[in-house]
């Protein structure tokens with residue numbers, strides 16, 4: 001659906017040249033929810049804004065639904081943009097218009113007749129769960145409701161692609177989850193391709209099929225979410241993965257235990273897919289002469305399946321502990337012995 005080839009964006013500033021996006025190649029499939037994660041300044045906003053030519057590339061090409069956007073005339077680009085809509089962190093609603101009028105706005109621009117517009121607006125209000133709020137003004141809505149208006153407006157002209165620019169960053173965790181659920185719902189119902197940028201791994205974990213990690217204008221790591229969770233290769237990716245798998249208290253507990261204990265081993269077990277639901281610990285205790293103390297554990301669900309991380313202290317004779325670790329490795333569960341934090 002989307003192909004980026006050697007995409008580059010350079011800004012000339014009074015302080016010199018800034019390379020915001022540096023030679024990016026990427027393919028995003030139809031119907032996919034694709035997440036781009038990175039810290040502030042990595043180039044995410046610049047990249048997503050080039051997907052609908054809000055920002056013109058300095059070099060390279062952007063192809064969406066078979067069209068090379070850089071080569072389109074102004075009129076063709078206007079039409080192409082109806083197929084690539086966008087939602088924003090601060091919603092960008094028209095404050096003097098009601099919810100209905102906001103959602104109707106892109107339909108008016110596209111020249112849709114009044115009766116058809118009315119029908120479509122009611123359909124969209126239902127789709128995003130805003131029944132009963134059609135005559136309210138944005139200032140009378142909660143953040144989550146405002147983003148629902150943004151989503152309805154973005155979907156008005158039946159786009160093929162929805163771009164989300166930090167769409168949940170201004171929302172509290174519960175509202176974030178409800179908006180993320182809505183995005184999954186419309187992805188499934190409409191087969192819409194969704195590209196989102198975020199600095200929160202929670203967003204990637206919860207709804208994305210694939211993820212790209214951005215740093216200094218480059219994509220440093222890319223793949224299916226579960227794969228990247230299982231085997232992050234870059235230091236920065238490891239930090240992001242920890243955001244969802246390893247609460248802060250784990251570090252403290254492990255640190256404390258490392259200071260106190262000089263027998264056994266502290267290990268992190270990482271389970272992926274169906275493995276996350278197997279009774280591995282029971283099997284270990286039955287098969288070896290060891291004690292296992294569970295320090296912290298969590299199973300997270302991704303769009304590609306479950307992912308679990310378990311921190312345990314395995315205590316006993318060295319040979320028994322080693323045998324137990326080997327037993328786990330043979331089960332294709334990743335084992336990492338932690339000697340410092």
Ligand SMILES: Nc1ncnc2c1ncn2[C@@H]1O[C@H](COP(=O)(O)OP(=O)(O)OP(=O)(O)O)[C@@H](O)[C@H]1O
Nearest residue numbers: 011013018020038039040041042043044045046047
């Ligand atoms: N219009 C502009 N003119 C000059 N430099 C810019 C412009 N827009 C972005 N940049 C620079 O490009 C780099 C990437 O910025 P960008 O906003 O794309 O990053 P980001 O990952 O989206 O970060 P954030 O989440 O903080 O917006 C930064 O160094 C920024 O200063």
